[in-house]
Amino acid sequence: MGHSGTPGAAPPFDPELNAALADLGVESREPVTPGNLRARQQQDAAARPRPTAEELRADGRFAVAELRVPGPPDGPEVTLVSARPSGLVGPLPLLYYMHGGAMVMGNAWSVLPRLLREWALxxxxxxxxxxxxxxxxxxxxxxxxxxxxxxxxxxGHAAELGIDADRIVIGGKSAGGGLAAALALLARDRGGPRALGQLLLCPMLDDRGTTFSSHQLAGDGVWGLTSNTTAWKALLGDRHGAANLPPYAAPSRATDLSGLPPAYVEVGSAEIYRDEDVAYANAIWQAGGQAELHVWPGAYHGFDGLAPRAALSQDARNARTRWLQRLLAQAAV
Structure with a gap:
């Protein structure tokens, strides 16, 4: 397959999503480059909400705590923000979630109001x-x-957390989706905790930028090829594009996708990650695994965040929720 795709030949955006895109400021549609990355990070840190534990508790509807837990060998402690509906007797299933932000932006707090409202409750x-x-x-x-x-x-601390260690779903969006996919591979290969499922929302999986969609939609005003390459180079440094890059760095590099937890993979038809995400789901099936794939027509990267009330965004949220429901119900049987 050659890269004959030109911007004129890209799938059109869904009309409702396109209207939301028109409301975006010009600055937020500028590509991220090595030259402006630092400024964009500072801008994101200032603009992105970082709700406090008190705000997340929402007048007592949720129990919220910030935990500092041992990090990797030779690494600092890791902060986990723990939240659950108040008054529920455990052990509860756990969604272990990695936020988006292209590996260069975002924080663990900003995603919680939505996760709590849409899934936890x-x-x-x-x-x-x-x-x-x-x-x-x-x-x-x-x-x-x-x-x-x-x-x-x-x-390892399921009892004190009030969670069921056999019902941990790992998930994330964009960079967080890539981390969730990598985490499933790493846990499999290290004999670590086995997740019940992996929720991969428009995951960032391939550092190479060589798929058809990455060129067909290179100039996409939400997240194009220039921004994506900048982010991957920030994460990988000199190893960016290297032939021997481990699959844990870029899960599209994996040659063995057997023995993984059931995956939910979703992506838009009009975003650069389309082809790498579709290929990942397909490779899971080819390895004899379970995956549910949704390609939302006319959707750009992170569409449901920009246009939460659009019909397509509502359908996407419902589909994710139903997958989680089915997964948890099967585990309870």
């Missing part, structure tokens, strides 16, 4: 959101090792 889930180290200050494997150390700690 209706499904009776506990949530742990991981504050992993960001690139380029931290580079592979440090962010992933932070996530792994937190997962091992959580599984």
């Amino acid at each position: 209706p499904l009776g889930l506990a949530v742990l959101s991981v504050e992993y180290r960001l690139a380029p200050r931290a580079q592979y494997p440090e962010p992933l090792e932070d996530c792994y150390a937190g997962l091992v700690w959580a599984a």
